[in-house]
Amino acid sequence: MAKLQAGYLFPEIARRRAAHILKYPDAQVISLGIGDTTEPIPEVITSAMAQRSHSLSTLEGYSGYGAEQGEKKLRAAIASTFYADMGIEESDIFVSDGAKCDISRLQLLFGSNVTMAVQDPSYPAYVDSSVIMGQTGQFQKDIEKYGNIEYMRCSPENGFFPDLSTIQKTDIIFFCSPNNPTGSAATREQLTQLVRFAKENGSIIVYDSAYAMYISDDRPRSIFEIPGAKEVAIETTSFSKYAGFTGVRLGWTVVPKELLFSDGFPVAKDFNRIVCTCFNGASNIAQAGGLACLSPEGLKAMHEVVSFYKDNTKLIVDTFNSLGFKVYGGEHAPYVWVHFPGRSSWDVFAEILEKTHIVTTPGSGFGPGGEGFIRVSAFGHRGNVLEACKRFKLLYK
Amino acid sequence: MYQVQLSACTSIRPSVMLKPRMVQQSREVVQKEQRRVDHRTRVPRNENLEKLRNGYLFPEIAMREAEHLQKYPNFKLINLGIGDTTEPIPDIITSSMVEQAQALSTLEGYRGYGPEHGNKALRKAIADVVYKGLKVKDTEVFVSDGAQCDISRLQLLLGSNVTIAVQDPSFPAYIYSGVIIGQAGEFQEETGKYWNIEYMKCGPQNNLFPNLLTTSRTDVIFFCSPNNPTGHAASRNQLEQLVEFARKNGSIIIYDSAYAAYISDDNSPRSIFEIPGAREVAIEVSSFSKFAGFTGVRLGWTVVPEELLFANGFPVIKDFNRIVYTCFNGASSIAQAGGLACLSPEGLMAIRQVIDYYKENAKILIDTFELLGLKAYGGKNAPYIWVHFPGSRSWDVFDEILEKTHVVTVPGRGFGPGGEEYVRVSAFGHREIILEASKRLKNLYR
Numbered sequence: 111m112a113k114l115q116a117g118y119l120f121p122e123i124a125r126r127r128a129a130h131i132l133k134y135p136d137a138q139v140i141s142l143g144i145g146d147t148t149e150p151i152p153e154v155i156t157s158a159m160a161q162r163s164h165s166l167s168t169l170e171g172y173s174g175y176g177a178e179q180g181e182k183k184l185r186a187a188i189a190s191t192f193y194a195d196m197g198i199e200e201s202d203i204f205v206s207d208g209a210k211c212d213i214s215r216l217q218l219l220f221g222s223n224v225t226m227a228v229q230d231p232s233y234p235a236y237v238d239s240s241v242i243m244g245q246t247g248q249f250q251k252d253i254e255k256y257g258n259i260e261y262m263r264c265s266p267e268n269g270f271f272p273d274l275s276t277i278q279k280t281d282i283i284f285f286c287s288p289n290n291p292t293g294s295a296a297t298r299e300q301l302t303q304l305v306r307f308a309k310e311n312g313s314i315i316v317y318d319s320a321y322a323m324y325i326s327d328d329r330p331r332s333i334f335e336i337p338g339a340k341e342v343a344i345e346t347t348s349f350s351k352y353a354g355f356t357g358v359r360l361g362w363t364v365v366p367k368e369l370l371f372s373d374g375f376p377v378a379k380d381f382n383r384i385v386c387t388c389f390n391g392a393s394n395i396a397q398a399g400g401l402a403c404l405s406p407e408g409l410k411a412m413h414e415v416v417s418f419y420k421d422n423t424k425l426i427v428d429t430f431n432s433l434g435f436k437v438y439g440g441e442h443a444p445y446v447w448v449h450f451p452g453r454s455s456w457d458v459f460a461e462i463l464e465k466t467h468i469v470t471t472p473g474s475g476f477g478p479g480g481e482g483f484i485r486v487s488a489f490g491h492r493g494n495v496l497e498a499c500k501r502f503k504l505l506y507k
Numbered sequence: 508m509y510q511v512q513l514s515a516c517t518s519i520r521p522s523v524m525l526k527p528r529m530v531q532q533s534r535e536v537v538q539k540e541q542r543r544v545d546h547r548t549r550v551p552r553n554e555n556l557e558k559l560r561n562g563y564l565f566p567e568i569a570m571r572e573a574e575h576l577q578k579y580p581n582f583k584l585i586n587l588g589i590g591d592t593t594e595p596i597p598d599i600i601t602s603s604m605v606e607q608a609q610a611l612s613t614l615e616g617y618r619g620y621g622p623e624h625g626n627k628a629l630r631k632a633i634a635d636v637v638y639k640g641l642k643v644k645d646t647e648v649f650v651s652d653g654a655q656c657d658i659s660r661l662q663l664l665l666g667s668n669v670t671i672a673v674q675d676p677s678f679p680a681y682i683y684s685g686v687i688i689g690q691a692g693e694f695q696e697e698t699g700k701y702w703n704i705e706y707m708k709c710g711p712q713n714n715l716f717p718n719l720l721t722t723s724r725t726d727v728i729f730f731c732s733p734n735n736p737t738g739h740a741a742s743r744n745q746l747e748q749l750v751e752f753a754r755k756n757g758s759i760i761i762y763d764s765a766y767a768a769y770i771s772d773d774n775s776p777r778s779i780f781e782i783p784g785a786r787e788v789a790i791e792v793s794s795f796s797k798f799a800g801f802t803g804v805r806l807g808w809t810v811v812p813e814e815l816l817f818a819n820g821f822p823v824i825k826d827f828n829r830i831v832y833t834c835f836n837g838a839s840s841i842a843q844a845g846g847l848a849c850l851s852p853e854g855l856m857a858i859r860q861v862i863d864y865y866k867e868n869a870k871i872l873i874d875t876f877e878l879l880g881l882k883a884y885g886g887k888n889a890p891y892i893w894v895h896f897p898g899s900r901s902w903d904v905f906d907e908i909l910e911k912t913h914v915v916t917v918p919g920r921g922f923g924p925g926g927e928e929y930v931r932v933s934a935f936g937h938r939e940i941i942l943e944a945s946k947r948l949k950n951l952y953r
Contacts, residue, residue, distance in 0.1 A: 371552040
């Protein structure tokens, strides 16, 4: 714990935002920082949750403890909706209260004696949970990295996919695609390389696919579309950014039966033990919502919400493009990764906040590879996003 | 390929956005890969998980129950094993959850991420209502998705380099989470204990409270009161001793008060913070599960007092806050709305009725065992009855009761070696089921 640097990134952003509001109480602050969904959840989904809540007051409808791995119907729906034809079964699915929580449970599973690799930049929870678990060395201020973690640089120069020939072997590889914060989504060919790399090195990929529904073309939505992935990968994802479940709390992790530790012991068995000891299942009400999400009507509704945020993303991408910035991401994810060459990202963050009252996220918060970039999230009411674009244009024209 | 027929979703055609494009060639390769699983990763299994013996207790019981059901499909199985609530949640509480769910479809009512430590209104209600008069601040309350989850987060906070003490018998999650995080040594078959964990025996000979004079110092002491499984609620005097013991030894007590609402005795504190000095030595964990029937809804809390400091003076609350921010994303907003309703005056009244219902169940069961001449502990301040079968092995008693009366209980041994010769009977159930169980037990042991 003592090794952890400063606060977790997003509470830090929230603190700065709060301080700004105190300073400018009349300013209309627009939050394009933390990736928090803003649009109401479609009724087909909330009515299922309302129904389940109500049924808990009835004799026939009351249920107590659920299976720690999740309700059978939901697990089956997840398997058939997202993993049909991939050989992933209901029993490989572990329903959770969200990807961030799953990441920590996976760290508990792996223990402190494993090495890990992360993309640089990446979602802070991978590194921070690793530090907490005792897998890392001390933080080295000069290079902004923790000892004993392999940072896989993802930059415009390498198309935001690491040059695997330069990456050291580690036990675990965290890989998020579509990527938070860069918005880059790996191609089938790139993921095939990654799977091969993991296979050759005997590594386990923890594949975070929380933004898969934002993909615009036919590149893979799941690591398990790649042959051989079931023997090297775990996939973790979430309803948060699909169904606006950021506050409702629901996600899942897939641990294929074929994934084995070095002694041949199935990883899923140990993960099951973690889940039964350290967790007690996702809320039954949230799970009812999840099941409604995966009905034909629910899927259609989620598609519409995702499209809305994608339209927001396009507005932001177009804005920064028109201002002459080098803009990345935004095509397969609700994040726009804007380059400010030669500038400190916290300085740019502060400048944008001060002059336009827009909260963004400084790239260095995601690792040293994020320096010189700003992440602009596309979650917001349309009016706010349009207003934000106007203000960006004024500032940078 | 494995296909699952779903009653609700059989005619789904996944939308274009979701359906992956599986090239014909790669599909064949995937099929081939399926038949030949000869790749092992080179990732070593976590040796802490290797140390764990058997399965977790309750899935183990569930397995035996399932086997029994297969063997006797026509007999009505009664489950007094896992402590799972059975009575519906009062309307006043579920209606607030209905409302919150519906609000999420509206512009004004939609909420995204909540604060990781819980909604302020709920934190405040917990501080003001549950800890009335005890000076607990809302900023010291961390709302969670339940005590079992909090225990593991506390273990993450404490890390592998601390020593722990547990009551013997006790709720298995304290030991198992300790093993998983690396606080324990190997399991010793002869004693039924993990090396490096201090087991504080709680038996009738010491009034179901540990003899602190013979207890070794550890960094952390897990203490559950009212106790699962013995049902014993520690007295004020006993808790004063415990706090003094912790203070003297520089230990941290993790006090599990999940069953506090079942206390009947005036002399049994409902919170460790009723004891002077506890704020400098204790963390309290609790839950809405047994309080409000939220076993499936998932809501609980942990109190970390500001005064609680590590050896170097660093406030424990700061580190716990960091754990919560990094490893958790808050309890479900809908569950939290339910929690707030629970703590309203009407909510509390409605919940009291359900708790009294379970306590009446417990009384029926205690009376049954006493009638049969068996020594039954607990049941007065907790929804568990701890029945002594001197000279018997608890799994044998469990098996006999299951085989002959089709009633599921929990063998005391599952809670630690101190549970041998005992069986835990839970008092959750519909009244008629409890009465039926009572009848069957009377027939067996008459």
